[in-house]
Amino acid sequence: MALYVAVQQFWKAKRMASIFGFRSRDPARDKQTDLARFDRLAKLLDQITAEIAAEKTGLENRYRSKSTNAAFLVESMENGSASASRMSEIGELTKSILNCEQRIAELVRQTSRMKELRHSLDAIVDENALGPDSQAEYVKSAGRSG
Numbered sequence: 001m002a003l004y005v006a007v008q009q010f011w012k013a014k015r016m017a018s019i020f021g022f023r024s025r026d027p028a029r030d031k032q033t034d035l036a037r038f039d040r041l042a043k044l045l046d047q048i049t050a051e052i053a054a055e056k057t058g059l060e061n062r063y064r065s066k067s068t069n070a071a072f073l074v075e076s077m078e079n080g081s082a083s084a085s086r087m088s089e090i091g092e093l094t095k096s097i098l099n100c101e102q103r104i105a106e107l108v109r110q111t112s113r114m115k116e117l118r119h120s121l122d123a124i125v126d127e128n129a130l131g132p133d134s135q136a137e138y139v140k141s142a143g144r145s146g
Helices: 002-019 027-078 084-127 132-141
Strands: none
Touching (some): 027 084
């Protein structure tokens, strides 16, 4: 009798689900979908962070070069070995150095924001309790070491 009631309830539930066109998905499949989505976002954030780092490194190299050139130019002008026409070069180098400093500061801020976003994404993954295996795959696939 109990089996009969259980079967009847099962079929009733199935009819109700089909009436509303509702089918539930496998929670494991949902976790995989979420993990893939988070992983794509993590890779994008990591890629943007790498782009910012590359730009910053290039600017820092140019900054050092321009600073060195400016120092030698000022020294040669103080010694009288540089022409007065090179004064405009000092102004250009100074402007370039200041622009580099401003851009490097902005890139440092952007890097900080990317790290905050990445940390927030990691926290979302933790909050969603994707499970220890899933999270390990997420961290590994995003190129993170912990």
